[in-house]
Amino acid sequence: LAGAGLAVAGCREVAGQLLSSRLPLPRLFTVPLPIPEVARPVRPGRYEVTQRVAKAEIVPGTRTEVWGYGGTFPGPTFELRRGSAATIAVRNELPVPTSTHLHGGVNPPDSDGYPTDLVVPPGHHAHHGGHPGEVLHQGVKDYHYPVDQRAATLWYHDHRMDFTAPQVWRGLAGFALVRDAEEDALPLPGGERELPLLICDRAFEEDGSFRYPAAHDGAYMEGVEGDVILVNGAPWPVAEVSATRHRLRLLNASNARRYRLRLAPGGRFTQIGSDSGLLAAPVAHEEIPISPGERYDVVVDFSAYPVGSAVTLVDALSEGPVMRFVVARRAADDSAVPARLSRPPDRPPAVATRRFDFRRTEDVWTINGHPYRPGVPLARPRLGTAEVWRLTSDFHHPVHVHLAHFQVLARNGKPPAATDAGWKDTVDVRPYEVVDVLARFDGHRGRYMLHCHNLEHEDMAMMADFEVI
Numbered sequence: 001l002a003g004a005g006l007a008v009a010g011c012r013e014v015a016g017q018l019l020s021s022r023l024p025l026p027r028l029f030t031v032p033l034p035i036p037e038v039a040r041p042v043r044p045g046r047y048e049v050t051q052r053v054a055k056a057e058i059v060p061g062t063r064t065e066v067w068g069y070g071g072t073f074p075g076p077t078f079e080l081r082r083g084s085a086a087t088i089a090v091r092n093e094l095p096v097p098t099s100t101h102l103h104g105g106v107n108p109p110d111s112d113g114y115p116t117d118l119v120v121p122p123g124h125h126a127h128h129g130g131h132p133g134e135v136l137h138q139g140v141k142d143y144h145y146p147v148d149q150r151a152a153t154l155w156y157h158d159h160r161m162d163f164t165a166p167q168v169w170r171g172l173a174g175f176a177l178v179r180d181a182e183e184d185a186l187p188l189p190g191g192e193r194e195l196p197l198l199i200c201d202r203a204f205e206e207d208g209s210f211r212y213p214a215a216h217d218g219a220y221m222e223g224v225e226g227d228v229i230l231v232n233g234a235p236w237p238v239a240e241v242s243a244t245r246h247r248l249r250l251l252n253a254s255n256a257r258r259y260r261l262r263l264a265p266g267g268r269f270t271q272i273g274s275d276s277g278l279l280a281a282p283v284a285h286e287e288i289p290i291s292p293g294e295r296y297d298v299v300v301d302f303s304a305y306p307v308g309s310a311v312t313l314v315d316a317l318s319e320g321p322v323m324r325f326v327v328a329r330r331a332a333d334d335s336a337v338p339a340r341l342s343r344p345p346d347r348p349p350a351v352a353t354r355r356f357d358f359r360r361t362e363d364v365w366t367i368n369g370h371p372y373r374p375g376v377p378l379a380r381p382r383l384g385t386a387e388v389w390r391l392t393s394d395f396h397h398p399v400h401v402h403l404a405h406f407q408v409l410a411r412n413g414k415p416p417a418a419t420d421a422g423w424k425d426t427v428d429v430r431p432y433e434v435v436d437v438l439a440r441f442d443g444h445r446g447r448y449m450l451h452c453h454n455l456e457h458e459d460m461a462m463m464a465d466f467e468v469i
């Protein structure tokens with residue numbers, strides 16, 4: 001089975017269908033790397049953000065209509081602190097309904113961004129053909145986040161039923177960083193030496209607007225990939241760095257594209273954290289495979305390169321660049337990556353084993369043979385317990401579980417890769433692979449989802465409810 005999986009993986013490395021841009025591609029490494037603004041609370045613990053249509057200059061010399069939180073793409077970064085609950089009021093001034101999910105958050109079900117729990121723009125009325133159980137909030141919804149979880153790189157994005165892929169493609173995504181005392185006590189690089197990097201791909205029309213296929217175009221059932229790589233919304237950007245350690249919070253926010261990140265002309269990423277927080281100890285990698293939804297928190301030591309040199313973040317899968325760092329100057333560096341980073345929660349024993357098959361069934365993507373049925377849970381784990389979930393697949397499916405964090409136990413019965421370390425919420429299940437994860441159900445009872453984070457697969461029904469009881 002392992003051999004078959006690898007053979008198939010070898011010829012199916014690209015998960016989606018490539019859409020080409022109809023304008024001249026921007027020049028590499030000319031646009032400076034933007035850093036998303038940090039959201040300011042309107043009062044302690046309360047934020048307000050408006051989803052709106054705006055114009056952005058993404059490809060130099062052109063204007064792109066974006067749908068952004070705060071009118072920007074990416075949206076503002078929310079800085080959250082463990083132990084300080086936050087409310088984010090999301091106001092919708094877009095022409096479409098939305099639902100906001102804080103990916104990786106341990107949040108109550110009514111603030112989790114359920115696909116039919118929608119914020120509708122003012123004046124928008126319930127239309128017929130709505131989904132059973134649909135809840136419509138007029139204009140604005142308060143999302144309540146207890147922030148009772150470890151420091152981690154989270155992100156937020158739209159989660160509207162059947163329309164997540166096109167709405168995220170237009171820009172509805174951003175970072176939310178959780179910090180805590182355990183992390184504060186570490187001498188990790190911070191301030192300007194901590195860079196959140198939201199990586200995604202897009203295609204553009206001649207006039208600079210985003211190019212995306214017509215809704216549910218069967219030709220794009222495998223997923224949509226663009227030919228321009230954006231980091232924080234800028235095409236193949238460049239960032240000047242000092243010859244010191246930098247912390248890079250890598251997020252793959254692409255709809256369908258996977259990457260294998262490397263440094264050219266060579267070098268190492270020291271991984272300090274996974275999707276759900278710091279690792280117990282750092283792990284060095286030459287290559288980081290990152291599928292849609294996943295995060296890798298890494299430190300790169302630019303003192304390993306001569307001042308004046310260029311260090312390019314490249315994708316070994318497409319053999320193309322992602323962005324460039326220019327090592328501009330020497331500087332003092334009192335940061336370090338300690339050998340002991342944190343005390344992540346232990347693995348509890350599993351009380352049950354369940355199996356979820358991610359497959360194509362006729363013309364939809366299914367889990368255990370079912371296209372998504374909102375309100376029909378496929379599993380009822382008990383609060384405070386852990387279960388082994390066996391994930392199998394016929395294609396590349398980055399599987400994301402809401403609420404629960406998990407550890408990868410095995411791939412095809414063999415020990416997981418070094419890059420699978422730590423507590424996670426998203427794992428790439430490769431073609432014909434069997435991935436066992438140990439998932440903990442903590443924090444809240446109620447209705448959540450698991451789904452493929454290839455957003456076209458998700459919209460084409462590869463999602464299921466589970467209910468924590």
Ligand code: C2O
Nearest residue numbers: 101103159293400
């Ligand atoms: Cu990032 Cu349910 O998704």
Ligand code: CU
Nearest residue numbers: 397452454457
């Ligand atoms: Cu999938």
